[in-house]
Amino acid sequence: MTVELARARAFVYATGRSSRVSGPSDMDRPETIEETGDLMRKAGGQGCALRMDHLDVEAVAVLVDRIRSEQGRLDVLVNDIFGGDRYAQWQTPLWEHDLQGGLRMLRMGVETHIITASLALPLMLGTGGGLLVEMTDGTSEANSGDRPGVGFYYDFVKAGVDRLVRNFARDLKDTTVAAVGVTPGWMRSERMLEGFGITEDTWREFCRKEPSFGISESPTYVARWVTALAADDDRARFAGQVVTARQLADVYDVTDVDGSRPDCWGLIADHGWSEENPEVIKKYR
Secondary structure (H helix, E strand, O other), X not given: OHHHHHXXXXXXXXXXXXXXXXEOOOOOOOOOHHHHHHHHHHXXXXXXXXXXXXXXXXXXXXXXXXXXXXXXXXXXXXXXOOOXXXXXXXXXXXXXXXXXXXXXXXXXXXXXXXHHHHHHHHHHHHOOOOEEEEXXXXXXXXXXXXXXXXXXXXXXXXXXXXXXXXXXXXXXXXXXXXXXXXEOOOEOOHHHHHHHOOOOOOHHHHOOOOHHHHHOEOHHHHHHHHHHHHOOOOHHHHOOOEEEHHHHHHHHOOOOOOOOOOOHHHHHHXXXXXXXXXXHHHOOO
């Protein structure tokens, strides 16, 4: 996300918990916020990469004040904050799920979004800013129904972000800021690729073993169409909605890095959560 926004000539303040200096986040991944800054500069963009815990109200307030002082405005806020996957216990009922881990997920996936929006929106509203993006996992339809196996807390977090979008949009209805929910599909993140023992260069071969992998998408895909959404003067038409990659890819004529337009949530809506027929999957790519 950061790289594509920077490539579009936005000055980006990127934040994350993992740092070369202070160590990894709860996810215990090797990627760091400093690496994100390196990628942003390599793409020719400008910005700052900052170690930040968005549960720290004072730290978030300081960041907003810094943006106000340095830029005088904030046009786009992307609330892509979570990192609680390690606490998820799949196929586990509430009373057997680790309580502290579950509550940590709620704080990381919902409270962080509320804190950041509460402190950043006054700057956006005061300068005519335009877009609040809430990143989630799943369409409103998917999250309003049964999501088998994901567990109480994970389901609560993702459905909760859907409600955040609706509430933000209601409160912002008569302002210049549009609140839009965004859900990528099955994303080929570093963690996902590593978990399957493959790379971005070899994932297509893996589809022979795991046909459902054919509907996966790169992180660049969602970043491209969110960047296009930010540049759209008519973005308010999507306010209060949770939109998918394919929906906006078609609107803005955006493709993934391989030229495809994966439609993960379209496949799920039409065929359920466990479709593995390669010929069916191919129709949604």
